[in-house]
Each structure stands twice: as structure tokens, then as C-alpha cells.
Amino acid sequence: DGGITQSPKYLFRKEGQNVTLSCEQNLNHDAMYWYRQDPGQGLRLIYYSQIVNDFQKGDIAEGYSVSREKKESFPLTVTSAQKNPTAFYLCASSMQTTAYEQYFGPGTRLTVT
Amino acid sequence: KNEVEQSPQNLTAQEGEFITINCSYSVGISALHWLQQHPGGGIVSLFMLSSGKKKHGRLIATINIQEKHSSLHITASHPRDSAVYICAAYPPGTASKLTFGTGTRLQVTL
Numbered sequence: 001d002g003g004i005t006q007s008p009k010y011l012f013r014k015e016g017q018n019v020t021l022s023c024e025q026n027l028n029h030d031a032m033y034w035y036r037q038d039p040g041q042g043l044r045l046i047y048y049s050q051i052v053n054d055f056q057k058g059d060i061a062e063g064y065s066v067s068r069e070k071k072e073s074f075p076l077t078v079t080s081a082q083k084n085p086t087a088f089y090l091c092a093s094s095m096q097t098t099a100y101e102q103y104f105g106p107g108t109r110l111t112v113t
Numbered sequence: 114k115n116e117v118e119q120s121p122q123n124l125t126a127q128e129g130e131f132i133t134i135n136c137s138y139s140v141g142i143s144a145l146h147w148l149q150q151h152p153g154g155g156i157v158s159l160f161m162l163s164s165g166k167k168k169h170g171r172l173i174a175t176i177n178i179q180e181k182h183s184s185l186h187i188t189a190s191h192p193r194d195s196a197v198y199i200c201a202a203y204p205p206g207t208a209s210k211l212t213f214g215t216g217t218r219l220q221v222t223l
Contacts, residue, residue, distance in 0.1 A: 042117070042199070042213035088154055101146065102211065104156035 004105035023091030136200035
């Protein structure tokens with residue numbers, strides 16, 4: 001069954017710690033994305049990657065980092081520099097970035113205290 | 114002001130009612146995406162359309178490019194339709210700058 005997996009579903013961390021969220025897809029998609037969702041707001045783009053070993057900042061990249069060493073994987077690290085890290089994080093993928101439908105993972109809810 | 118606006122923000126309906134959710138956008142687009150987000154948080158794609166109308170089961174999506182408006186209709190609503198419905202606009206040429214509406218929270222009661 002093709003799809004996007006994100007793990008874990010719930011993640012708890014202490015303030016000041018870096019944390020890495022996993023995103024894996026077996027859809028053979030070139031492009032992958034990370035979004036953040038906060039209550040009452042639309043999804044906002046953190047980072048996206050069009051191809052392996054290449055990625056671009058989205059609208060709210062500060063305090064986050066990513067890597068794209070494999071086509072299937074696009075992990076997101078929430079660093080201690082992110083001022084308000086508690087949020088719901090969604091990973092998505094599409095065949096390419098040009099006018100192709102995005103498919104979403106189940107999300108990871110991160111709580112930092 | 115968000116480039117993609119949805120209305121209403123919240124909607125409560127009784128089972129069996131016909132439901133309409135609206136999405137207006139101010140930017141040029143190549144396509145519009147309707148998404149469904151259940152309480153667990155995962156997002157499911159419902160429709161992606163660039164013109165006309167699409168139908169899947171009890172769901173119908175329409176778009177009017179000239180008026181920059183799209184609607185999602187649910188016929189014979191059911192409690193399992195309770196979810197947040199999100200529209201997202203694809204700008205021409207790239208999906209990397211997808212713009213999302215804030216969502217419409219639908220509650221269907223028995």
C-alpha cells in the first residue's frame with residue numbers, strides 16, 4: 001500500500017532540546033514538504049524539497065532544519081531556536097512541485113514544555 | 114487578509130441535510146484542492162479541480178475560475194462527515210507555494 005508515514009504520532013520534549021520528526025513515502029514522489037498547523041490558522045510551509053540533496057525554505061523556516069539524503073525520506077528537526085515549537089506537523093509529497101496534487105501524511109503532534 | 118478565505122468557519126447540521134462550504138481566493142491559480150481533516154489530524158484528499166465540477170459519492174466540488182470561487186457540497190450528510198474541510202490554492206507553475214484556507218469545521222448530528 002503506497003502512502004506517507006510519519007512517526008511518532010505524539011511527541012513530547014523539554015524546552016531546549018532538539019527533536020527530529022520522521023517522514024517516509026513509498027509513492028516514488030520527487031517532491032516533499034513540511035507544514036505546520038496551529039489552531040485557527042491555515043497550514044504554513046516550513047521547508048520543501050524538489051529532489052534528493054536539495055531543499056528550499058518555506059514561509060516559516062526559522063528554527064527548523066531538514067535533510068533529503070534519500071528520495072523516500074525527509075526528516076524535520078525542530079531546534080531549540082524555534083520559539084513556539086508546540087504544533088501539529090504535517091508532511092506531504094507530490095510527483096513534482098509543478099502543479100501536481102499533494103498527498104499528506106497522518107501528522108505528528110509535538111508538545112514542548 | 115488571507116489569500117484563500119473559507120466560509121463558514123463552523124457549521125452544524127442534522128443528519129440528512131445538504132451542506133455547502135465555500136472557498137474564495139484572490140490569487141491566480143492553476144487548480145484548487147479540497148481536503149478533509151478528521152479529529153485525529155490526518156488529511157485526506159477529496160478533490161483537485163481546475164474547472165467545472167467533480168463528483169465522488171455524496172461529495173460534489175465546483176469551481177468558477179472567473180469568479181475565483183469554489184464550493185464543496187455534501188448531500189445527505191452523515192455524522193461520519195464531521196471533520197474540518199480545507200481548501201488550498203495551487204498557484205500557476207508550482208505547488209511549492211500552496212496557500213491554504215483556515216478550514217471549515219463541520220459537525221453533523223443525529
